[in-house]
Every structure is written in C-alpha cells, then in structure tokens.
Amino acid sequence: MRGVLACVVAVCAVACCTAQHSPPEDLQSMLNHLVQNSGSDVQSLSYCRISTRDLIATAQSTASRVLQGVCNPRELNERFTTLETQVVDQFNVLKTMVLNIEDQLRTQDKQIKKLYGRLRQDLRALRAGASEGATPYDSADYLPEGDAEEEYDYGIENEEQSPRQTEIFRYNSTMHQEDGVRVFTYYWQVNDITYKMNNWGWRRSLRSESFYIFQGGYRMYMRIYPNQRGENVYIHVGLTQGDYDDNLDWPFRQKHRINILDHGFPAEDLTSRVWDPTQLCSGWHWRRPSSGDNYECVGLGFSKETLHSRRYINNDAIVVKLTVILTPS
Incomplete structure (x- = not known):
C-alpha cells in the first residue's frame, strides 16, 4: 500500500510540474526510477502471490490515464479523488480474494483432519482387536x-x-x-x-x-x-x-x-x-x-x-x- 501511495504522489507531482514542459521521456524516466527504488518485494498469501512491482505498474498506468494533461489545482484534486477511489476499489477486490482463499483452506483443513482422525481410529481398532x-x-x-x-x-x-x-x-x-x-x-x-x-x-x-x-x-x-x-x-x-x-x-x-x-x-x-x-x-x-x-x-x-x-x-x-x-x- 505504501508503494502504491508513493507512486500516486510521485506521479501527481510529475504531472503537475512537468506538464507541457517536459517531454514524455522524462516522465517515463522518473516513473522507472520510482519502480527501482520501490523494490520488488513479494508477499505470499496461501495459493496466490501479490507483487509490489505489479501493484506499482498498475498504479502508474491508472495515474497516467487519470492525471494526463492536468495542471489546474482544482482539477488535479478532483482527478486525485477519482484515482483514490479506484485504488481503494482494487484493494477491496484483492482483500475479498484473499479472504475467500483463507476460508477455502480452513474448510479443506477441517475435512482432512476429520478423515485423518477416522483413519487413526480405524488403525487403533485394528491394533486393539489384535x-x-x-x-x-x-x-x-x-x-x-x-x-x-x-x-x-x-x-x-x-x-x-x-x-x-x-x-x-x-x-x-x-x-x-x-x-x-x-x-x-x-x-x-x-x-x-x-x-x-x-x-x-x-x-x-x-x-x-x-x-x-x-x-x-x-x-x-x-x-x-x-x-x-x-x-x-x-x-x-x-x-x-x-x-x-x-x-x-x-x-x-x-x-x-x-x-x-x-x-x-x-x-x-x-x-x-x-x-x-x-x-x-x-x-x-x-x-x-x-x-x-x-x-x-x-x-x-x-x-x-x-x-x-x-x-x-x-x-x-x-x-x-x-x-x-x-x-x-
């Protein structure tokens, strides 16, 4: 989340300060520098892997699309509010996916334990019968x-x-x-x-x-x-x-x-x-x-x-x- 917010802030600053003055290559260069500094840490959540680099790339694309050509502070604030809403929605989707995976894992774990317990009981019965x-x-x-x-x-x-x-x-x-x-x-x-x-x-x-x-x-x-x-x-x-x-x-x-x-x-x-x-x-x-x-x-x-x-x-x-x-x- 910190990487995404840092990306958004940086893109906003770049968009506001370099619009109509800096060539697209400078904007892309600054964004690439931001990605390099943000690292590529990966969090493992059960069966899925969520990459910080992927999140930053998504934020870059969204920010560039929403803030393109904006320098007026009022318009910038409106665009930034829209961007914030989109980012929150994306994270809510991710959160829902993770919770669903955890529920599925918990259910499977209970089923495995139950079957394992019955097998252990059958083994005890066989040994005790002997x-x-x-x-x-x-x-x-x-x-x-x-x-x-x-x-x-x-x-x-x-x-x-x-x-x-x-x-x-x-x-x-x-x-x-x-x-x-x-x-x-x-x-x-x-x-x-x-x-x-x-x-x-x-x-x-x-x-x-x-x-x-x-x-x-x-x-x-x-x-x-x-x-x-x-x-x-x-x-x-x-x-x-x-x-x-x-x-x-x-x-x-x-x-x-x-x-x-x-x-x-x-x-x-x-x-x-x-x-x-x-x-x-x-x-x-x-x-x-x-x-x-x-x-x-x-x-x-x-x-x-x-x-x-x-x-x-x-x-x-x-x-x-x-x-x-x-x-x-």
Whole structure:
C-alpha cells in the first residue's frame, strides 16, 4: 500500500510540474526510477502471490490515464479523488480474494483432519482387536468444542517416536483390564504447550473433544488451564450432555483419575489420586447435564517447572491420560 501511495504522489507531482514542459521521456524516466527504488518485494498469501512491482505498474498506468494533461489545482484534486477511489476499489477486490482463499483452506483443513482422525481410529481398532482384552468402539465425536481459536486433534501424532506410542495406539478410547478391573482409557494430546504456558491469559482454557466412556454410556471431556495464575497448570475432568442420558443412572458414580505421561525411561507419570464422585464435591457436579457441560469439580494441578523435571513434554506437547473405572475392584 505504501508503494502504491508513493507512486500516486510521485506521479501527481510529475504531472503537475512537468506538464507541457517536459517531454514524455522524462516522465517515463522518473516513473522507472520510482519502480527501482520501490523494490520488488513479494508477499505470499496461501495459493496466490501479490507483487509490489505489479501493484506499482498498475498504479502508474491508472495515474497516467487519470492525471494526463492536468495542471489546474482544482482539477488535479478532483482527478486525485477519482484515482483514490479506484485504488481503494482494487484493494477491496484483492482483500475479498484473499479472504475467500483463507476460508477455502480452513474448510479443506477441517475435512482432512476429520478423515485423518477416522483413519487413526480405524488403525487403533485394528491394533486393539489384535490385543487380548481390548475392546475398541466408535467413541470419538468429531466436533470442534471448546476454545474456538485452537485447533483440535483427531489422534495422537508425534514427530519423534515416543516409547509410549505403542500404549497410546493400543488403549486409546478402549475398554480393557487394568490391575484386575475393567477400565476405559482416553488419551488427549495438547500441542504447543510451551507457548500456551508462557502466553495465554490465566483464565484461558482449552477443552478436549467429548467422548463416551463405553458404548451407550456417559459422555465426558477434559479441560486444561496452561497458565493458571502465571505459575501452574491445571487439568480438569467433567461431564457433558450425551445421546444416551435417558438410559443411565444419575448422579455419575464412576471413579476416575488422570495421568500426565512421562516419555522418559523408566517412566514416572504425574498421577492424580482416584476421584470418587460419591465422596467429592456435591451431586450437583455429577448430576445429569441439562445443557452442555457440567461445571468441573476435580482436577490435577502442578507447577510449570514440574513439566520440565522429566520428559513430560515431548515434541512440545503433553499427553493426558484419563482412566475411568467401570467395575469395582
């Protein structure tokens, strides 16, 4: 925009001061000098490239056509107003094109993530089916819920292979035996954790996808506050409305806990105590959700320094594991 305005001003000055006195070659020479001084920076916007040199060339042509033969200040002002309107209109067209491209890219990105998530889920089902005692099912809800500015994951993906990767693929969104009891486990990867801990406001949170803990069962979610009071990280667990609430017993009574996976060896996960809804908070937190999410009651909190004490951060992400006990021990 600065290049265009500079061009317009220069052309106006040239037109006013050299009309009827300077030959066309002088005008062209000054315009060429302006182009050389303006450079040829290029901005890349997704699939299109917008060149400063092209914009200046367009402005030169428009200015020469609109201001040709004008030396009267009043007429010059009128022509300049017309030129300004034309330039603004051209930039509005460019702006609309860029916004349309961004919308198309955003839509395509969501579609790719959704298909990728379904593929990951199918792979987990195949691997879990080959593992003794693991029962996979279609529990993932591919709906963006929570912080609208944040992207959400449809699976667990690491640039650097984690020693916990086999565990995640085998048990994510499955029911299986653990220490002699039937449990459901869900793994949630929170990406860009360093930026979130350092830059997010202390009240800002990120919500996981919603998920069912068994077929036709309760629907739950997790929420993380990565910069609580500027010092700590908090992860909460809550209930949300589900399609099968009419057929379930209320209030919710399933014991559960969360872990932050340690990707080092030997692994030492950050682990909460086992939360018993019949003993913690009030029945109001565990009641049947009437609209959207219930308020969270239980959660695990720890300092930011704790995440750096071991390999809890892997590829700038943490993995939160929720375990829900489905049968009594």
